[in-house]
Amino acid sequence: MSNVLEALKWRYATKQFDTEKKLSADQVATLKEALRLSPSSFGLQPWRFVFVENVELRTKLRAAGYDQPQFTDASHLVVLATEKNIDAALIKKYVQSIADAKNIAVENLAGFSGMLNGAIGAKGEEGARDWAARQAYIALGVLLTTAALEGIDAAPMEGFDPKAADEILNLTERGLESRVAVGLGFRSESDQAATAPKIRYNEADMFITL
Numbered sequence: 001m002s003n004v005l006e007a008l009k010w011r012y013a014t015k016q017f018d019t020e021k022k023l024s025a026d027q028v029a030t031l032k033e034a035l036r037l038s039p040s041s042f043g044l045q046p047w048r049f050v051f052v053e054n055v056e057l058r059t060k061l062r063a064a065g066y067d068q069p070q071f072t073d074a075s076h077l078v079v080l081a082t083e084k085n086i087d088a089a090l091i092k093k094y095v096q097s098i099a100d101a102k103n104i105a106v107e108n109l110a111g112f113s114g115m116l117n118g119a120i121g122a123k124g125e126e127g128a129r130d131w132a133a134r135q136a137y138i139a140l141g142v143l144l145t146t147a148a149l150e151g152i153d154a155a156p157m158e159g160f161d162p163k164a165a166d167e168i169l170n171l172t173e174r175g176l177e178s179r180v181a182v183g184l185g186f187r188s189e190s191d192q193a194a195t196a197p198k199i200r201y202n203e204a205d206m207f208i209t210l
């Protein structure tokens with residue numbers, strides 16, 4: 001079996017972290033780089049990844065998150081947030097970054113820029129925000145898979161009040177909204193969820209071949 005399937009079987013949504021075990025700087029760097037390399041529609045990267053180190057903030061997030069201990073007990077906590085306004089300014093910044101990376105004049109990308117403004121504009125404000133949220137979940141998938149391959153435990157969490165989290169983390173001021181949080185670290189030996197069977201439909205129920 002490939003390493004990746006071994007890793008996906010090994011991983012589980014961790015409920016209890018070992019509070020004594022911390023991620024190394026190298027491990028954090030790997031997880032951050034995996035997030036940075038995540039693909040997104042049009043390549044627009046409408047996200048910011050908020051690493052919450054402050055203990056007080058993590059305690060407040062836990063209160064806004066049904067008292068889930070992963071908010072405070074994981075070695076690291078990251079909140080995947082998305083831009084509220086997917087607007088011309090955001091697109092301009094992105095198109096400029098392409099011009100810089102390719103060492104070409106931004107004017108050469110006028111067609112692409114126009115297409116992008118049209119495609120995003122057609123979604124409407126709410127549609128664009130939903131679209132941004134979907135991009136955050138791609139990054140979530142990349143993060144969870146990378147963590148598993150690196151032997152790092154992870155707890156994806158949607159179970160929190162996003163508006164409260166936005167207040168706690170001052171995200172609104174930054175034009176951001178929280179989507180999903182992930183606790184990262186190492187499982188506690190007493191976490192019974194580690195040995196629970198994986199609940200997944202079988203192939204026949206999941207795949208359609210036409």
Ligand SMILES: Cc1cc2nc3c(=O)[nH]c(=O)nc-3n(C[C@H](O)[C@H](O)[C@H](O)COP(=O)(O)O)c2cc1C
Binds near residue numbers: 012156159
């Ligand atoms: C987007 C997302 C949000 C989740 N939110 C929570 C959560 O708030 N609390 C929790 O205990 N588990 C949460 N989970 C864990 C899922 O329940 C778990 O991944 C699923 O039951 C499959 O089990 P496994 O990940 O252990 O294989 C979440 C998972 C995902 C992907």
